[in-house]
Amino acid sequence: MLSRRAKRLIWLWFALWFALCSAMRPLPAVAQPVPQPGAQPAPTPPAPAPSGEGGDEGGQGAPAAAPSAPAPGALAPGPQGTGAQGPAAGDAPEFTDTLPPTEGEQARGQPVAKVVIAGNRRISTEDISAYLGQIRVGRPFTPEGLSRDVRELWDSGLFEDVEIDLTRRDEGVHLRLLVRERPSIKAIEYKGNSEVDEEDLTEALSAEVKTGTILSYAAIRRGVQKIRDKYAEEGYFLAEVEFEVVPQKDNQVTLRFTIKEHEPVTVRRITFIGNNNVPDAELREVMLTGQDSLFNFGTGGPFRQDAFERDVLxxxxxxxxxxxxxxxxxxxRVMLTPDRTGIEVTVAINEGPRYRIRSLRIQERDADGREIEPLGGRRRLREMVRAKQGDWFNRAELAKDLAAVQTLYRDEGYANVEAVPDTQLDPEQREVDISVTVRRNQLVYFGRIEIRGNTKTRDKVIRREMEIYETGLFSETKLERSKRRITALGYFERVDISTEQGDDPSHVNVFVEIGEKPTGTFQIGAGFSSIENFIATAQVQQANLFGNGQSLAIQAQISGLRQLVDVRFIEPYLFDSRFSGSINVYDQLRIYDQFSQTSMGGSLTLGYPIIEPQLRASLAYTLESNEISTSTTSTFLGTASAVSVFQRLPLANLFNDGVTSSIRPALTYDTRNNQLFPTAGIYLQGSVELASKYLGSDNQFWRYRTTARFYYPITDSIVIKLNSEAGLVTSPDPTGVPIFARFFLGGIFDVRGFYLRSIGPRLPLRATLDENSPPISNGANIGGNLMYYQNLEFEFPIIDAVQIRGVVFTDLGNAWNLEQLYCNAAPASPYDASNPCFTFSRLLNVRTSWGFGIRWFSPLGPLRFEWGFPFAPLPYEESNRFEFTIGNFF
Structure with missing residues (x-):
C-alpha cells in the first residue's frame, strides 16, 4: 500500500502533467459572424474573472467551486465532447472545441455513497459533519453544494486547510475530506506591563482571546486593540502592543504580548467654548479630568476615559x-500635544436660555385622575417643595424635595408612590411651568424578611436590630434605620438591603445581604522605658461571642511595675429584653513612683434604651478592695521598690485605702455608624460616680465624667475625629480624695508625646523634713481633682487595599489640684503647668503636642504606631516619644 505522502506526490505529478498538456494544446478556431457593410464590430465580451474566495488571515483558501451549469443559449457539450450547436438553415456549419467536463460535473446527480473525514485530532467527526448540509450520504451530489459546505467549514475558523478527494463509483460518489486544524492557545503571556496588572489585561482580552480557544489572527488583532484601550483608560495613550505566536507541542501555541507602556499622557489644558454664564473655574471644579493631586506635582493628572465620560454628564x-x-x-475634542506627552481637551457648550420658574403646582390624584387631599394637607405638601415663583430652575433641588415627598408617603405604607414633575418651557419668555402630580397607589405591607450571608451570626441578632417586621406596614425610614443599626454592630463589612414584590402587589419581600468579618481580635503591645523596663499588654476580645451578639474581653498587662487581669462580659439584650447587662471582674497591681496599689473587685451594669437606639441610660454598681503600699512590692517580672516619702510627711492621707462601694448612673447618646470603627456620627456620655459610707464604702468621693466624640467624613475614606473628656472628683472627707481616684494624664491613650501618667500637679518635696535634704527629682506627681483633654485627628488612607491608614493629630490636656491641703504642703512648683495651687487663670495652662502615625487594620486587630512631639516640653520631659499598641483609640 502506498503511503499518504506517496499518493500526494502521484496526484501532484498528474496535475502538473494535465496543466502542461492544456497549455500546449492549440486554441480552437471560433467562427466569427460576417459583419454587414457599415456595421460596427460587436464588442468582445470581457473574460469572466476567475472565481475563488480568500481564506482567513492569509491562510490557504478553500478549493474553487465547480463551474456552474451553462446559461441558456450558451454552448453546451455535444455527444462527443464538442461544443457544436445545430446549424441554422442556410448557414455553413461551424466547429468549436471545449475543455472536458470536470469530475464534479460528471458526478452531478449521482447519490453520495460515502463521506470520509480525516486529519482531525481535537474536533470530533460529528462536529465537522454538522457543517456538511449538502453532501450527506444519500443526497444527490452537486458541485454547488460541495462548494457551500467547504465554505461553511472554512468560515468556522477551525481549520487552516480543507482538501477534497472525489471518486465516482458504481454505487455513487465517494468523498474524502482532509482537514488541517488550527492550533489552540495553550497560554497567554505578557511582557513589559508594570502599570497594569496581568489580571486586568486578561479581563480586557477575554472578550476576544482566551486560553483553550482556537487561534484566530483576526481575534488577536482585536485583542491588541482591547489592551490599548485598557491602557488608554489609565492614561497611557502611547502604549504599544505587539504579539508573537510561539508554537508548542500537540498543535498548541503560546500567545505572547509585548507591551511598551511609555509615559502616561497628562491633561495639559481644558478649554471651554460657549460658556458665557458659568466661569471656567466652576466647570473645572466639578470635573475629575484635569484635577491635580498630591502625587501629580502640578501636571493635571493622567487622562482617563471613564472619568472623562462622567465629567460630560x-x-x-x-x-x-x-x-x-x-x-x-x-x-x-481630545488632541495630543505636538510632543505627544500631553492632551488638550476642548469642550464646546451651547448654553441656551436660562429659565425662571413661572408657576409650580403640586397636587395628588387618585387612580381615576381626580384631585384628592394629599397626606398632611395641600399646604404641607407645597411647603416641602422649597422652589417658588421667580426662582431660577434647579433640577437637583427639585429632585431632593420630591424625594422628601415620596419618603413622606412611603413611611405611611405607600411604597410605590409616584411624584412625577412635568415641565413646560416658554423659550420666548425664558420661563418654565412645573406641575408635579402625586399618585400614592395602594398600601404595601412587608412580606418575608430573609437574611442571607450570616454563616456565624444568628438571625435573631440581626432581626432584633431591625425596626420592621413581617406583615407590618411599609416604611422607608424604618428600613434605612434598620440598615444603619445592623451596620453599627460592627460585625459586618457589608450590609445590603433590597426589596422585591411579594406574592401579590400589596406585599414586598425584604432581603438582608450581609458579609461577615472577623469579630475576634488579639491585641498586643510592647515597649521599653527607663522606669518599667519591658512592658507588655495583651487583650483577647470576641465582640460576637458564638454568634449571639455578646461580647467577651480578657485583658492582661505585665511589666516590672504593673500587673493586670481584667475580664468583661456584655449582653446587649438581657434575657432577650430591651435591657442590657454587663459584668466586669478584675485583679490589678500598679506600682508608681511613690506607692503601689492593689485593686481587686468587679462591677455590674444594667442599661435600658430611652430613645431607641440613640439614647440609653445605665446604672453600674462597683465593689472593690484597694490596698495602698509604700513598701517593696513584687510582680511577675521581678521585685520593685516603691519608696515613698509621703509616709513621713503630712500627705499620708493620700494613701487611704480599704473597700470602695459605689454606684454610677450614666446617660449615653450614640449615633455612630459603627461601634468598633466609626467614621460618622456622635458619641456623648455623662456619668456621676458616688462612693459613700451609706453604701458600705471606706472611701468617699463624687466623681463626674463627660465624654464627647465627633466623627465627620470629608470623603468616603478621609475622616476628621474629635475626642474630648472632662472629669471632676471631690470628697466630703477632710483628708481629701484618695490618690487612686484622682486623674493622671499622659501617654498613648490620652495626651500623646508625654510619658504615661506624667501630666498633672506636682509637689516639689524633699526626701525628709530636713530642709537640707535633697529634693525629689522633678517633684511628686499627686494627680488632679479636675482634668480635661482632647484629641483632634485627621485620618486618611495610605494603601486602601491592605487597610493601611495614616493619621495626623494634635492633643491637649492637663490635670489640676483643687484641694488647698496639698497647695499648702510644699512650696509652689516652678512651672505653672504643674503647679498644685489652683486658680482659674491656670485652666489655660495646658500641655499640647502634635504627631503622626500609621494604623493597620490587620487580621490580629488595629495596630497603632504613633510618634508624639510636645510643643513646649519641660526640662525633665522628652522632646518626642514613640509608642505602639494594638487596639482602636476612639
Whole structure:
C-alpha cells in the first residue's frame, strides 16, 4: 500500500502533467459572424474573472467551486465532447472545441455513497459533519453544494486547510475530506506591563482571546486593540502592543504580548467654548479630568476615559441645576500635544436660555385622575417643595424635595408612590411651568424578611436590630434605620438591603445581604522605658461571642511595675429584653513612683434604651478592695521598690485605702455608624460616680465624667475625629480624695508625646523634713481633682487595599489640684503647668503636642504606631516619644 505522502506526490505529478498538456494544446478556431457593410464590430465580451474566495488571515483558501451549469443559449457539450450547436438553415456549419467536463460535473446527480473525514485530532467527526448540509450520504451530489459546505467549514475558523478527494463509483460518489486544524492557545503571556496588572489585561482580552480557544489572527488583532484601550483608560495613550505566536507541542501555541507602556499622557489644558454664564473655574471644579493631586506635582493628572465620560454628564447636570434646561454639551475634542506627552481637551457648550420658574403646582390624584387631599394637607405638601415663583430652575433641588415627598408617603405604607414633575418651557419668555402630580397607589405591607450571608451570626441578632417586621406596614425610614443599626454592630463589612414584590402587589419581600468579618481580635503591645523596663499588654476580645451578639474581653498587662487581669462580659439584650447587662471582674497591681496599689473587685451594669437606639441610660454598681503600699512590692517580672516619702510627711492621707462601694448612673447618646470603627456620627456620655459610707464604702468621693466624640467624613475614606473628656472628683472627707481616684494624664491613650501618667500637679518635696535634704527629682506627681483633654485627628488612607491608614493629630490636656491641703504642703512648683495651687487663670495652662502615625487594620486587630512631639516640653520631659499598641483609640 502506498503511503499518504506517496499518493500526494502521484496526484501532484498528474496535475502538473494535465496543466502542461492544456497549455500546449492549440486554441480552437471560433467562427466569427460576417459583419454587414457599415456595421460596427460587436464588442468582445470581457473574460469572466476567475472565481475563488480568500481564506482567513492569509491562510490557504478553500478549493474553487465547480463551474456552474451553462446559461441558456450558451454552448453546451455535444455527444462527443464538442461544443457544436445545430446549424441554422442556410448557414455553413461551424466547429468549436471545449475543455472536458470536470469530475464534479460528471458526478452531478449521482447519490453520495460515502463521506470520509480525516486529519482531525481535537474536533470530533460529528462536529465537522454538522457543517456538511449538502453532501450527506444519500443526497444527490452537486458541485454547488460541495462548494457551500467547504465554505461553511472554512468560515468556522477551525481549520487552516480543507482538501477534497472525489471518486465516482458504481454505487455513487465517494468523498474524502482532509482537514488541517488550527492550533489552540495553550497560554497567554505578557511582557513589559508594570502599570497594569496581568489580571486586568486578561479581563480586557477575554472578550476576544482566551486560553483553550482556537487561534484566530483576526481575534488577536482585536485583542491588541482591547489592551490599548485598557491602557488608554489609565492614561497611557502611547502604549504599544505587539504579539508573537510561539508554537508548542500537540498543535498548541503560546500567545505572547509585548507591551511598551511609555509615559502616561497628562491633561495639559481644558478649554471651554460657549460658556458665557458659568466661569471656567466652576466647570473645572466639578470635573475629575484635569484635577491635580498630591502625587501629580502640578501636571493635571493622567487622562482617563471613564472619568472623562462622567465629567460630560456632570457638566450637563451642572447646567440643568443652574436653570439652563436647553444646554447641550457637544462631544469634546481630545488632541495630543505636538510632543505627544500631553492632551488638550476642548469642550464646546451651547448654553441656551436660562429659565425662571413661572408657576409650580403640586397636587395628588387618585387612580381615576381626580384631585384628592394629599397626606398632611395641600399646604404641607407645597411647603416641602422649597422652589417658588421667580426662582431660577434647579433640577437637583427639585429632585431632593420630591424625594422628601415620596419618603413622606412611603413611611405611611405607600411604597410605590409616584411624584412625577412635568415641565413646560416658554423659550420666548425664558420661563418654565412645573406641575408635579402625586399618585400614592395602594398600601404595601412587608412580606418575608430573609437574611442571607450570616454563616456565624444568628438571625435573631440581626432581626432584633431591625425596626420592621413581617406583615407590618411599609416604611422607608424604618428600613434605612434598620440598615444603619445592623451596620453599627460592627460585625459586618457589608450590609445590603433590597426589596422585591411579594406574592401579590400589596406585599414586598425584604432581603438582608450581609458579609461577615472577623469579630475576634488579639491585641498586643510592647515597649521599653527607663522606669518599667519591658512592658507588655495583651487583650483577647470576641465582640460576637458564638454568634449571639455578646461580647467577651480578657485583658492582661505585665511589666516590672504593673500587673493586670481584667475580664468583661456584655449582653446587649438581657434575657432577650430591651435591657442590657454587663459584668466586669478584675485583679490589678500598679506600682508608681511613690506607692503601689492593689485593686481587686468587679462591677455590674444594667442599661435600658430611652430613645431607641440613640439614647440609653445605665446604672453600674462597683465593689472593690484597694490596698495602698509604700513598701517593696513584687510582680511577675521581678521585685520593685516603691519608696515613698509621703509616709513621713503630712500627705499620708493620700494613701487611704480599704473597700470602695459605689454606684454610677450614666446617660449615653450614640449615633455612630459603627461601634468598633466609626467614621460618622456622635458619641456623648455623662456619668456621676458616688462612693459613700451609706453604701458600705471606706472611701468617699463624687466623681463626674463627660465624654464627647465627633466623627465627620470629608470623603468616603478621609475622616476628621474629635475626642474630648472632662472629669471632676471631690470628697466630703477632710483628708481629701484618695490618690487612686484622682486623674493622671499622659501617654498613648490620652495626651500623646508625654510619658504615661506624667501630666498633672506636682509637689516639689524633699526626701525628709530636713530642709537640707535633697529634693525629689522633678517633684511628686499627686494627680488632679479636675482634668480635661482632647484629641483632634485627621485620618486618611495610605494603601486602601491592605487597610493601611495614616493619621495626623494634635492633643491637649492637663490635670489640676483643687484641694488647698496639698497647695499648702510644699512650696509652689516652678512651672505653672504643674503647679498644685489652683486658680482659674491656670485652666489655660495646658500641655499640647502634635504627631503622626500609621494604623493597620490587620487580621490580629488595629495596630497603632504613633510618634508624639510636645510643643513646649519641660526640662525633665522628652522632646518626642514613640509608642505602639494594638487596639482602636476612639
Amino acid at each position: 456632570v457638566l450637563n447636570a451642572l447646567y440643568y441645576d443652574r436653570g439652563f434646561l436647553s444646554a447641550q454639551i457637544a462631544t469634546p
